[in-house]
Amino acid sequence: MALLRLLGRVASALVLLALLAARPAAADERVLPTFAPACHAATEAARPEAAMRGRAGWVCHNGDWRSGSEAAWLRFEASAWQGQDLPRQFFSRIARFETITLTAIDHDGTRRVARYAEADAEPVAAGPVFRLPLPEVTPATALVLVRIEAPHSVPLLTEARLTRDMDHAAWPRIEIMLLAFVMGMLVLPLLFDVSFFLVLRERFVVLHAGLVSAMMVYVLTAGGLVTAFARLPLAAMAVLGPLSYALGAGLSALFLTDFLERGAQSPLLRRVTIAIAWFTIIVPGICALQLGATQRFDDTAYFLAFLPFILVITTAILEAVMRGSRSARFIAVAWTPIIIASVERLLRGLGAHVGPSSLDQMLFVALGIEVVVISLAIADRFLALRRERDAALTEAKMLEQISTRDSLTGLMNRRAIEARFDELLAQGFDTFALVDLDRFKAINDLHGHQVGDAALIACASAIRASDRDAVAVRLGGEEFVVLLRGPRPLERAEALRQAIPMRIAQEVPGLDLPVTASMGVVMLAEAGRHRMAFAEFYARADALMYEAKAAGRNRLAYERLTVFNAPPESRSKGEERAA
Structure with a gap:
């Protein structure tokens, strides 16, 4: 609200400047006669x-x-x-x-x-x-x-x-200086729009850039500023001024529908606003051409065609403000001066009252106010959209984490490891260890699932802390996978397996017997040269793990592969008992 009050004061000051520029000459100034x-x-x-x-x-x-x-x-x-x-x-x-x-x-x-x-x-x-x-x-x-x-x-x-x-006949110097100042006010927002669009690919930024460009053409031609440095035919200046204003008005309505937050406009009023935008571009645009065939009515039709535009735009802004739209408040501050100045210009164009051309300074200043305030509104919306997108990205990451992480232990789940397995294999994680807690069902039966969950959490903590160069995964139930890379993978896998009973005993008191683990380990030499899928690694490690259990549990069974082929009937394997 403080920003809006400040913008209101700036707008008032600029309008006052325009009125001062349009004031009659003082008595001591030399007035050249006109008749x-x-x-x-x-x-x-x-x-x-x-x-x-x-x-x-x-x-x-x-x-x-x-x-x-x-x-x-x-x-x-x-x-x-x-x-x-x-x-x-x-x-x-x-x-x-x-x-x-x-x-x-x-x-x-x-x-x-x-x-x-x-x-x-x-x-x-x-x-x-x-x-x-x-x-x-x-x-x-x-x-x-x-x-x-x-x-x-x-x-x-x-x-x-x-x-x-x-x-x-030329305008006073202060009025030309004011026009040049307004042009400067229009150029900067156009540069801002280009910068914003490079970061924020939103259509309303393009629409505002088009609106600013149209208003620049209007100030140059309708304000006559272009004649200070170029000579254009009268017909070109006579057409470009009203045509650019009609185009700018239509783009402003399209900008409004795109810029307001979702829900700030009712669906019906949004459709009406879009329709009036195209009506304003087409009907006053044709009248602005000032063709011989339309001479009898084009001047009156041009100005009358803006009446429904002003009515619809004013209604749309009021509705959005009443719905609590922050963007609509900016637009209300930006467009109120230009609506007032446009109504005055409309009445003068229809001949309802006669006034000096210097009254146009009010409209030009209002245009400058509009583009500056709307540029601030776009910057404000830019920050809001970035906050929304950051929040959405954070939420997406959280959802991704939820979908790829085990909710109990925080380890990666099977879906995550299968998606990343080829990448990890290429990074040198060539040792696949499948861990299964021995007689885990008895823990749940004797002590309840809460104690069983605590044991699983402790097991995950042991796996996570035992080796920094390892990737830990919970496949489900009491089954875990650990991927290892680096030297002595078999010894490190065994150390990890032995750490599990100690960690569970420390963190889950009251268990009658230690909770041991059996492990099947597959080591693949020169893993980067082979395309071995996760399911194939898992099948071999699972077979080894069951061999370890069949041999008495609480032990490790392994095999070392140099060239991967289909699993043979007999294979060279080793077996180690925990110390």
Whole structure:
């Protein structure tokens, strides 16, 4: 919670910085004059300019802006620049159009006309603005009419201005610095995503990297930062900005469904979130192309298509927070500023209110906040997943140990030794000793299974402690296997066998007779050259062990193999009695 409070303060500070960047100039700052249209109108393409010279058909208040008309008209009156420098340039927000016709009309009816195609528009360095030269404006000019054919954006109309000096059309230096700062904030999380993915192969890391990349393109094009170091055609900038925002929004919804913990979303809402993600990529994405066939509705449809997206995303976050999702709390902090800024931009794009382009700084700062906070959330999730995986690995090792270890004695069981037998044989464990406690059933019958278990534990302890270069296994019941390597394996096997009765006597008091052991030992010379299976070793050692029991128990029987063949009818064997 302390981290979330800190992030909230950082977010507030950055939003405040954006508001300060968008503030009006102080009284003592030099303000270059710009002139807004006095009236605007939307007509069919066939409406002649002569019909627009009068007052009829104009909207002379700051409302009812429409971008879906065949032609939009802006009326600039000479009274706006009386006593000031005459305007020389027309500029507006970057958006697609077919043609712009600029007409300067003098009081005596003299007309000077300049007509431009979209390709003639020149983006202004450092800002999402383009400019066009006006026809000559003189002191005798009464008004300037601007006809925009097939406009694709309301801000193209609401932010249109006339000016003498294009330095005022560029964004203030502090706003460009803020954009550069936001770009830096976007680059670092992208590097973090790459680093995280190398360690954490999770899809949500890739989705976030795609989201960050889309937002970088948006800041570069919609913010106009790219014009500070490159010249792109107006059409490319007009399309890349909204298209990258639609792609980023869709990826953010997919990221949400992948990033939230299991159970943080209901199945229904998760399906709806995935559906709205693809809807947002496809529908606003097509509208963002600003094609001639979609000109009448693409601007309005683009912004309206984000309404269900905002509704679904907000609902999904609230549901996940209510379900106790830690990741959802990070997302709520990260996405609240961007949702608020996006709603403002949506209303401005629909013409519901008119504001300066500097309001976009709020959205850009919100994007910077989003990627930084989400990067912290990914780091937090990364640590959580590592803890979960470490716990799972520990549990898996415990389960593996349970499945490969005898629960009573802690020695390897038959399953484990059979799996590792070839490896141990290659490592030089070429002596196979099979140990069986003599008359063990009598211990269970006379003293109970609890005492019998204690005797088995003591036997395992004796086997484990008697030889450091040995591998001990409990096959089941009172039967054990010891694999030996190194010099004098027969003498060491005998010492091990003799240690068993002494250890049982020490740890299990009250037994009437000592608990002895019989042993069958098979030694294979040059074991690495032969492929002798565990079952074959066991069969030979088992036969030897029963020979030892038949000879009186409490002894060792062995054989030494130089070349392994099928067990013969008669074999060379030795037998030793315990001292």
